Amino acid sequence: MYTDISPGFFEKAKERFNNVASHMRFQKLDLEFDPCSQGFAEASYDVIVAGNVLHATTDLIQTLQYVKKLLRPGGKLIMGETTNLDNVRDGLVFGLLPGWWLREEQWWSNNEEYQDQGPLLTEEQWARVLPEAGFSGLDMVFRDHEQQPHHRVSILVSSAADEHVENPLFPQEPIKILINPRSGTQNALAKGLQKIIANGIELAVFSEIIEFDTASDIDYRDSTIISLLELDSSLLSKIGESNFETVKRICLDSRLVLWLNSDASPGAGDPEADVAIGFGRTICSERGDQNFINLSLECSTQRLHQCADATLRVLRNASSSLDRVHESEYSEKDGVIQIPRVVPMAYLNDIIVTRSRRPDEQTYVVGDDGPKPCFNLTIETPGLLDTLYYAEQANYHEELKENEVEIEVQATSLNFKDVMIALGQIPGKGFGFDGSGVISRTRPGSKFSVGDRVMYCTSAGGGFGTFVQCSEFQTEKIPATMPFDVAAAIPAVYCTAVYSLDHIARLKQGESILIHAGAGGVGQAAIQLAKIRGAKVFVTVGNESKRQLLKETYGLTDSQIFYSRNNTFAEDIRNATDGRGVDVVLNSLAGELLQETWDCIAPFGRFVDIGKADIIANNVLPMGPFDRNVTFSAVDLVVVHEQAKPLMKTIMQDVLRLFEKHPHVHEPKPLHVFAPSRIEEAMRYLQGGKNTGKVVVDFTLSSDELKVGNLNTCLA
Numbered sequence: 001m002y003t004d005i006s007p008g009f010f011e012k013a014k015e016r017f018n019n020v021a022s023h024m025r026f027q028k029l030d031l032e033f034d035p036c037s038q039g040f041a042e043a044s045y046d047v048i049v050a051g052n053v054l055h056a057t058t059d060l061i062q063t064l065q066y067v068k069k070l071l072r073p074g075g076k077l078i079m080g081e082t083t084n085l086d087n088v089r090d091g092l093v094f095g096l097l098p099g100w101w102l103r104e105e106q107w108w109s110n111n112e113e114y115q116d117q118g119p120l121l122t123e124e125q126w127a128r129v130l131p132e133a134g135f136s137g138l139d140m141v142f143r144d145h146e147q148q149p150h151h152r153v154s155i156l157v158s159s160a161a162d163e164h165v166e167n168p169l170f171p172q173e174p175i176k177i178l179i180n181p182r183s184g185t186q187n188a189l190a191k192g193l194q195k196i197i198a199n200g201i202e203l204a205v206f207s208e209i210i211e212f213d214t215a216s217d218i219d220y221r222d223s224t225i226i227s228l229l230e231l232d233s234s235l236l237s238k239i240g241e242s243n244f245e246t247v248k249r250i251c252l253d254s255r256l257v258l259w260l261n262s263d264a265s266p267g268a269g270d271p272e273a274d275v276a277i278g279f280g281r282t283i284c285s286e287r288g289d290q291n292f293i294n295l296s297l298e299c300s301t302q303r304l305h306q307c308a309d310a311t312l313r314v315l316r317n318a319s320s321s322l323d324r325v326h327e328s329e330y331s332e333k334d335g336v337i338q339i340p341r342v343v344p345m346a347y348l349n350d351i352i353v354t355r356s357r358r359p360d361e362q363t364y365v366v367g368d369d370g371p372k373p374c375f376n377l378t379i380e381t382p383g384l385l386d387t388l389y390y391a392e393q394a395n396y397h398e399e400l401k402e403n404e405v406e407i408e409v410q411a412t413s414l415n416f417k418d419v420m421i422a423l424g425q426i427p428g429k430g431f432g433f434d435g436s437g438v439i440s441r442t443r444p445g446s447k448f449s450v451g452d453r454v455m456y457c458t459s460a461g462g463g464f465g466t467f468v469q470c471s472e473f474q475t476e477k478i479p480a481t482m483p484f485d486v487a488a489a490i491p492a493v494y495c496t497a498v499y500s501l502d503h504i505a506r507l508k509q510g511e512s513i514l515i516h517a518g519a520g521g522v523g524q525a526a527i528q529l530a531k532i533r534g535a536k537v538f539v540t541v542g543n544e545s546k547r548q549l550l551k552e553t554y555g556l557t558d559s560q561i562f563y564s565r566n567n568t569f570a571e572d573i574r575n576a577t578d579g580r581g582v583d584v585v586l587n588s589l590a591g592e593l594l595q596e597t598w599d600c601i602a603p604f605g606r607f608v609d610i611g612k613a614d615i616i617a618n619n620v621l622p623m624g625p626f627d628r629n630v631t632f633s634a635v636d637l638v639v640v641h642e643q644a645k646p647l648m649k650t651i652m653q654d655v656l657r658l659f660e661k662h663p664h665v666h667e668p669k670p671l672h673v674f675a676p677s678r679i680e681e682a683m684r685y686l687q688g689g690k691n692t693g694k695v696v697v698d699f700t701l702s703s704d705e706l707k708v709g710n711l712n713t714c715l716a
């Protein structure tokens with residue numbers, strides 16, 4: 001449940017939480033009034049999170065009481081509150097608003113301690129105020145900074161005090177303790193329990209011992225049962241039909257069954273005792289509640305007191321959590337009540353990994369003599385990077401299509417798009433969209449010959465492997481001196497930069513340009529191109545080492561480099577351009593930061609979006625900046641690949657001409673070269689967003705061992 005005093009924020013909140021909004025409810029709540037009169041149910045929340053809001057009401061204690069009213073007994077209130085009152089920032093800013101001065105309750109104005117103080121409270125004051133509203137005080141406090149001058153906000157955790165409520169689980173009905181009269185242990189424990197129950201203050205009920213032989217004649221409706229029947233040995237695993245009918249009726253008619261057994265706990269030895277666990281789970285699901293509770297005890301005549309104590313503790317817990325989801329399986333060990341939980345078991349994981357390995361999987365060692373197999377990268381489960389694997393390309397024997405060439409891959413670049421596909425964030429099956437290699441197959445009449453050194457840029461993927469097929473429009477020869485890993489780092493990022501800056505924005509000498517993610521692959525290509533075109537370059541980066549890289553590699557100064565992860569760059573751009581903005585933007589930011597960037601556009605400016613996140617989400621663009629005769633364009637190389645093949649050829653040729661004419665132009669730096677067997681690691685590196693330069697996978701690193709599925713066909 002997401003609340004606010006006005007529904008005005010709900011649309012924004014739904015956008016922000018769009019992944020989970022379908023599971024959320026949004027409802028107006030004014031904490032000046034009783035929430036129950038506003039459609040909220042009393043005692044219905046386990047946790048309430050209040051971010052810098054509770055102080056802003058006329059009567060703080062009343063507000064806290066309203067919050068407490070919504071919490072279940074023991075429920076948690078988690079508040080984010082500004083608690084360092086020496087920090088004048090909040091008072092200075094929010095003190096200008098009438099809402100800051102709402103507080104008017106008596107205790108506040110009459111109490112000297114709070115005189116001359118705005119609505120904010122220190123941690124000590126919260127600790128005093130919370131109990132007055134029925135909370136526990138401060139259970140936990142987390143500060144944003146350890147040192148007082150830097151500390152501003154605290155996260156405060158408090159619990160709704162668990163007031164005594166009449167427990168309908170234990171009405172006037174006596175608790176029925178079921179035993180086998182022939183068992184000494186059961187008799188002794190039953191008597192011990194009876195004594196403790198009789199003295200028990202909070203249960204305040206009586207108990208009676210019922211022998212199982214006579215149990216079929218009793219009415220169990222509304223009863224609470226403690227069964228000791230399985231303390232000596234399993235009853236359920238060999239129970240006869242009539243006894244089973246009795247047990248069934250007890251379990252279905254009663255309010256609560258606490259079923260004790262001596263050996264049904266995880267790790268305990270007797271599998272027959274586990275029948276009680278399965279039986280209990282079945283009863284719980286058939287009844288639709290959790291009112292069959294298993295408790296496994298180490299029960300012996302020497303431990304009767306501990307067993308009785310453990311039994312009562314579990315019963316107490318069940319009674320206090322009536323109407324709530326509570327645990328239904330416990331075990332007692334050395335006086336400690338434990339709850340069985342699933343934990344990772346390393347050796348079982350290993351067995352599963354071994355067994356689930358593809359039976360046809362073989363090892364291919366790069367550089368081995370003999371025919372080279374034809375395979376490329378695929379993923380079994382998008383979203384799980386550890387399911388990436390190499391698989392044989394079934395169709396590689398097929399004839400090449402018109403204008404197609406086959407390239408024996410030497411190196412392939414890893415792009416953010418590959419990571420997004422692997423993570424299941426965008427659809428697609430292929431990986432590896434640009435790289436370098438040697439022509440291995442052509443069609444008659446091709447302008448390429450087998451053995452030509454080339455770079456390629458494709459929209460179909462297939463580059464992470466031994467061979468890739470692509471169109472001649474997407475392939476260009478590279479200079480003899482250009483290493484393959486360098487050539488692989490160039491096509492996609494330079495094609496994007498050349499197409500965006502030269503073809504779309506037509507960046508001119510003396511103009512200014514803002515390039516987001518300047519230290520990334522496209523960013524560095526764009527910086528170099530913009531400098532060649534004589535433009536004044538501004539960039540954004542996400543951290544200090546990226547800033548340093550751009551200063552050292554491209555001679556940019558601090559006055560040209562701004563921060564990419566919040567909107568401060570917008571103000572910085574306006575300051576750096578006397579409020580005019582920039583002529584060209586190469587944008588890869590999304591959402592609010594895209595809009596801030598859009599506002600930075602100068603008259604006659606050209607905004608080129610390559611990030612596409614807002615385009616895919618079909619978001620709205622404010623029209624105001626169009627008043628300045630500006631243009632908003634989007635660039636997607638895939639569209640060029642698919643709908644303007646000759647244009648792709650032109651762009652690739654432009655890129656190679658750029659390198660030819662300007663020998664100082666280079667690939668994005670540094671070049672991070674990974675072996676194909678470390679592809680998952682390479683993807684995780686890019687996923688982290690701390691990458692600089694370009695990531696390339698080198699398929700010529702000899703002795704690299706690759707696991708390849710379905711490897712049975714080879715290419716000579």
Ligand SMILES: NC(=O)c1ccc[n+]([C@@H]2O[C@H](COP(=O)([O-])OP(=O)(O)OC[C@H]3O[C@@H](n4cnc5c(N)ncnc54)[C@H](OP(=O)(O)O)[C@@H]3O)[C@@H](O)[C@H]2O)c1
Pocket residue numbers: 415416417492493496516517518519520521522523540541542543546564565588609610611612635636637638686687688689690691692693694
């Ligand atoms: N439309 C097209 O045809 C086309 C073609 C190629 C690339 N692109 C897009 O252009 C952008 C840059 O591409 P690239 O090849 O230069 O990528 P890159 O080298 O991996 O750089 C991506 C940069 O994005 C920034 N970033 C911001 N938020 C991030 C996050 N949550 N996770 C990871 N990185 C984040 C990081 O820079 P900071 O830390 O400096 O902010 C990161 O270094 C990407 O969005 C890519 O999808 C589009």
